[in-house]
Amino acid sequence: MRWIWMGLALWAGTARVGAGGWPEFRGPTGDGRAEVEAAALPLRWSETENVAWKTAIPHRGWSTPVVLDDRIWLTSATKEGNDYFAFCVDAKSGKILHEKKLFHHDDPEPLGNSVNCYAAPSAAMEKGRVYVHFGSYGTACLDAATAEVIWKRADLPCRHYRGPGSSAILHDDLLILTFDGVDQQYLTALDKRDGKTVWRTDRDIEWTDLDESGKPKREGDFRKAFCTPLVVEVAGKEQLISPASSAIFAYEPSTGEAIWKVTNAGHTASVSPVFGEGLVLVTTGNRSTEMLAIRPDGRGDVTKTHVKWRFKSKDVPTTPSPVVKGDLLFMLGNSGGVTCLDINTGALVWRERLGGNHVASLLLAGDRLYCFGERGKATVSRAGRVFESLAENELDEGFMASPVALDDALILRTKTHLYRIGK
Numbered sequence: 285m286r287w288i289w290m291g292l293a294l295w296a297g298t299a300r301v302g303a304g305g306w307p308e309f310r311g312p313t314g315d316g317r318a319e320v321e322a323a324a325l326p327l328r329w330s331e332t333e334n335v336a337w338k339t340a341i342p343h344r345g346w347s348t349p350v351v352l353d354d355r356i357w358l359t360s361a362t363k364e365g366n367d368y369f370a371f372c373v374d375a376k377s378g379k380i381l382h383e384k385k386l387f388h389h390d391d392p393e394p395l396g397n398s399v400n401c402y403a404a405p406s407a408a409m410e411k412g413r414v415y416v417h418f419g420s421y422g423t424a425c426l427d428a429a430t431a432e433v434i435w436k437r438a439d440l441p442c443r444h445y446r447g448p449g450s451s452a453i454l455h456d457d458l459l460i461l462t463f464d465g466v467d468q469q470y471l472t473a474l475d476k477r478d479g480k481t482v483w484r485t486d487r488d489i490e491w492t493d494l495d496e497s498g499k500p501k502r503e504g505d506f507r508k509a510f511c512t513p514l515v516v517e518v519a520g521k522e523q524l525i526s527p528a529s530s531a532i533f534a535y536e537p538s539t540g541e542a543i544w545k546v547t548n549a550g551h552t553a554s555v556s557p558v559f560g561e562g563l564v565l566v567t568t569g570n571r572s573t574e575m576l577a578i579r580p581d582g583r584g585d586v587t588k589t590h591v592k593w594r595f596k597s598k599d600v601p602t603t604p605s606p607v608v609k610g611d612l613l614f615m616l617g618n619s620g621g622v623t624c625l626d627i628n629t630g631a632l633v634w635r636e637r638l639g640g641n642h643v644a645s646l647l648l649a650g651d652r653l654y655c656f657g658e659r660g661k662a663t664v665s666r667a668g669r670v671f672e673s674l675a676e677n678e679l680d681e682g683f684m685a686s687p688v689a690l691d692d693a694l695i696l697r698t699k700t701h702l703y704r705i706g707k
Contacts, residue, residue, distance in 0.1 A: 305351055305352040305353075305409075305690075306349070306350055306351045306352075306688045306689065306690060306695070307350055307351075307352060307408060307409045307410060307454070308350060308406065308408050308409075308451065308452075308453055308454070309347075309348050309350075309406035309408075309451035309453075309512050309556070309686065310348075310512070310514075310556060310605065310645065310686070311688070311689070314453065314514050314515065315514060315556075315558045315559065315607065315608065316558070316605060316606075316607040316645055316646055316647055316648055316686075317607060317608075317609075317648045317649075318647060318648065318649040318650075318689030319689075320649060320650075320689050320691060320692070321649075321650055322649045322650025322651055322652040323650070324691070324692040325649050325652070325689060325692065325693070325694060325706075326692075326693070326694060326705050326706050326707070327652075327664055327674060327675045328675050328677055329662075329677045329679075329694075329705045330677060330678060330679070331679060331680055334705055334706060334707065335703060335704070335705060336378070336693065336703075336704040336705070336706050336707070337377065337378030337703070337704050338378065338701050338702070338703050339373060339378040339379070339380065339701060339702045339703075340700060340701050341358065341360055341371060341697070341700070341701060341702050342360060342369070342371075342383070343360040343361055343362050343363070343367075343369060343403070344360060344361060344362070344363050344401045344402070344403065344699075345358060345359050345360035345361060345401060345403035345404070345685070345697075346400070346401050346403065346404040346643075346684035346685050347359045347360075347403055347404060347405060347406040347407065347451070347685060347697075348406040348451075348685045348686040348687075348688065348697065349373075349406075349685070349688050349695050349697055349702065350406065350407045350408065350409040350414065350688075351375060351409070351688060351690050351695060352409050352410070352411065352428070353411070353428070354374065354375040354376055355372055355373075355374065355375060355381070355428060355429075356372065356373040356374075356375050356695060356702070357370060357371070357372050357373075357407050357409060357414045357416070357428070358370075358371055358373070358406075358407070358685075358697065358702070359371070359403040359405070359406075359407060359416050359417075359418065360403050361401065361402035361403040361418065361421075362402075363401075364392070365389060365392035365393075365395075365402035365421070365447075366388060366389055366390065366392065367385055367387070367388050368385070368386050368387040368388070368389075368402065368403065368418050368421060368422060369383060369384060369385050369386065369403075370382070370383075370384045370386055370407070370414070370416045370424070370426060370431070371383055371384075372384075372414075372428075372431060373702060375690065375695070375704070378702070378704060381431075382430075382431035384426065384431045384433075386416065386418075386422060386424050386433070386436070387418065387421055387422035387424075387436075387438060389421055392421065393443065393444065393445065395446050395447045396445070396446050397446055399446075399643075400446050400447035400449060401447060401684075402418065402421065402447055402448070403418060404447060404448060404449045404510075404684075405417045405418060405419055405448050405449060405450055405451045405452065406451035406452070406512075406685075406686075407451075407452060408451070408452040408453055408454045408459065409428065410454060410476075411428075412427065412428050412429070413425055413426065413427065413428055413434065413476070414426050414428045415452050415454070415459050415476065416452075417448075417451065417452040417461060418448060419442060419444050419447070419448020419449075419450070419463070420440055420441055420442040420443075420444060420448065420463065420465070421438070421448065422436065422437065422438040423436070423437045423438075423440065423452070423459075423461065423474070423479070424436040424437070425459075425476065425479060435478055435479035436479070437474065437479050440461065440463060440472065441463075441467075441468065442463035442464075442465035442467070442468060442470075443465040443466050443467040443468075444465050444466075444508065445465060445466045445504070445505070445508050446505070446508070448510075449509075449510025449511075449554060450462035450463070450464065450509070450510055450511055450512050451512040453512065453513060453514075453515070454476065455473075455515055455524070455537050455538075456537075456538065457475060457476055457477070458473040458474065458475070458476060458482060458537070458538070459473065459474045459475075459476045459479075460472075460473045460513065460524065460537065461473075461474065462509075462511065462512065462513060462526060464487070464507070464508050464509035464510070464511070464528050464529060464553075465507070465508050466500075466504070466505075466507050466508050468486070469486065469487035469489065469507060469508075469509070469528055469529070470484055470485060470486045470487060471484070471485050471487075471513070471524075471526060471535065471540060472484040472485075472540075473537075473540060483539055483540035484540065485535060485540035485541070485542065487528050487531070487533070488533075488542060488545065489528065489529070489530060489531050491507065491530075505551060505552045505570075506529060506530075506551045506552075507529050507551070508529060508551075508552060509527065509528050509529045509551075509552060509553040509554065509569065510552070510553070510554040511526065511527040511528070511553050511554060511555065511556055511557075512556045513525055513526035513527075513556075513557070514556060514557050514558065514559065515537055516559040516564070516580070518562075518580045518581060519581065521536075522536070522537050522538075523535070523536070523537070523543055523580055524536070524537040525557045525559070525564050525566070525580075527553040527555070527556075527557060527566050527567075527569070528553060529550070529551045529552060529553055529569060530547060530548060530549070530550060530551060530569075531545050531546065531547045531548065532545060532546045532548070532557070532564070532566050532568075532576070532578065533545045534564075534580060543583065544580070544582045544583055544584060544585070544586045544590070545584075545585055545586070545587075546576065546578055546585075546586060546587045546590065546591060547585065547587045548568040548569075548572070548574070548576070548587075549568070549571060549572040550567075550568030550569030550570060550571055550572055550573060550574075551569050551570055551571055552569050552570045552602070553567070553568065553569035554569070554602060554603050555567040555569075555601050555602065555603065555604070555605050555606070556605040556645070558605070558606055558607065558608045558613070559608070560608035560610075560611070560613060560627045561611055561627040561628055562579070562580075563577045563578060563579060563580075563592060563627060564576075564577070564578040564579075564580050565577055565578075565606065565608065565613055565627065566578065567600055567601060567602065569602060570602050572596075573596070573600045573602055574594050574595060574596045574600060575594070575595040575596075575600050575606075575613075575615065575625070575630075576591055576593075576594055577591070577592045577593045577594075577627065577630060578590055578591055578592065579591075579592055592630070593629065593630030594630070595625060595630050595632075597617075597621075597623065597635075598617065598619070598621070599615065599617035599619070599621030599622075599623050599635065600615060600617065600623075601615055601616055601617050601618055601642075602618055603618050603642070603643045604616040604617075604618065604642050604643060604644060604645050604646060605645035605646065605686075606645075606646060607646045607647070607648040607653070607667075608627065608648075609648055609651075609667045611626060611627050611628055612624055612625070612626065612627065612633065612667070612668075612669065613625045613626075613627050614646060614648070614653055614667060615646075616638075616642055616645075616646050616655050617642070618641060618642055618643070619639075619640075619641060619642075620637060620638040620639045620640045620641065620642055620657070621635060621636070621637050621638070622635070622636045622637075622638055622653075622655065622665070622671070623635045624669070624671070633669055634669070634670065634671045636665075636671045638655060638657075638663050640657040640658065640659055640661055641657060641658040641659070642655065642656070642657050642658065643658055643683070643684050644656040644657075644683045644684065644685060644686045644687065645686040647686070647687045647689060648667055649689055650667075651666055651667050651668060652664055652665070652666070652667060652674065653665045653666070653667040654687055654694075656683035656686075656687055656696070657682060657683060658682040658683065658684065659682045660678050660679045660680060660681055660682045660683065660698065661676065661677070661678050662676070662677040662678065662679070662683070662696075663675070663676050663677075664676075664677070679696070679698055679703065680698070680701075681698035681699045681700045681701065682698060682699055683696070683697070683698055683699075684697075684699060685697035685698075690704075692706050692707065693705060693706030694706065
């Protein structure tokens with residue numbers, strides 16, 4: 285079902301900012317690329333080296349911080365998921381400026397595992413406003429200076445089953461949210477000024493695990509996903525690329541109208557897509573995990589016609605999102621295997637094993653590739669056609685949130701603290 289609130293008056297705006305800000309989960313361009321020179325960022329650090337400040341963040345949260353105008357915003361929630369918070373931290377001093385409790389739930393659905401938490405989706409930020417998101421547990425728009433609530437929504441349904449994971453993105457005048465649960469799967473766009481629904485599009489997926497009455501034969505992970513979409517330009521028109529369980533979709537971002545889809549055998553998709561050499565590069569999720577290169581110029585179901593190449597390997601990620609540099613694709617597998625592919629052909633350029641478990645997405649800054657592990661190890665290597673290790677670093681706690689590049693510093697969130705790494 286797709287429907288549009290007809291009272292909306294469209295107005296110009298943008299979610300993208302230049303160097304000096306990190307407005308969304310994957311940064312200014314939405315794909316993990318830093319708009320700063322690699323040499324400006326620190327190469328080496330530890331608990332006693334190149335730490336400008338370190339601030340404890342209460343409760344639990346895996347959301348990536350967002351930054352603008354020297355204010356860092358991030359979310360957190362109590363371990364049991366009863367209370368949900370937004371925190372604002374001064375980027376220069378590390379001082380907590382605001383701690384805002386936004387939502388309360390008496391009986392949230394249990395996570396069922398230790399991997400996710402109730403504050404995994406990242407916020408989105410623009411001049412004067414920050415948009416925090418906790419999936420079906422609530423979404424709010426705050427004044428970025430005062431933390432006053434401008435609007436709130438807590439009526440967008442979805443059974444996440446193992447907690448929310450898809451982050452919010454801003455596009456023109458819209459805040460676009462993704463809800464891929466076990467009960468329903470849809471995208472919706474809110475008017476960022478007042479939070480009213482502009483459009484909603486339900487996923488067009490033909491489920492095969494149904495009984496005679498049309499109900500799922502089993503409840504679980506096979507219908508949910510955790511992906512954050514990416515807006516790309518194809519032949520002068522924009523497409524919202526949005527992976528789901530068992531399918532990858534492209535939508536028209538201003539209306540939610542479906543453009544094309546590619547079906548697959550995967551489920552529980554979590555990796556955000558990237559775009560390079562005119563191709564959509566996206567993984568299929570768990571089970572038969574592959575990296576696909578899709579030509580985005582089709583209409584309807586293009587599974588048999590528009591997949592240029594497929595790459596299958598145990599090092600294709602199911603959680604960390606990749607990055608693109610020129611005609612090269614860099615992937616970080618969950619178990620620490622880094623793979624470089626030629627985007628045009630899908631051919632393997634090199635593969636290197638770092639070891640350890642990884643959830644955080646890759647960061648690309650110039651010719652440097654930053655990888656962050658669950659136990660606190662961070663590896664910096666050369667982003668080129670030949671693997672070259674540049675540095676290994678470590679902090680006390682591990683990384684679940686993805687890294688942020690801010691001017692000449694890294695903003696890193698571990699399981700317990702927020703750091704500014706730099707001179």
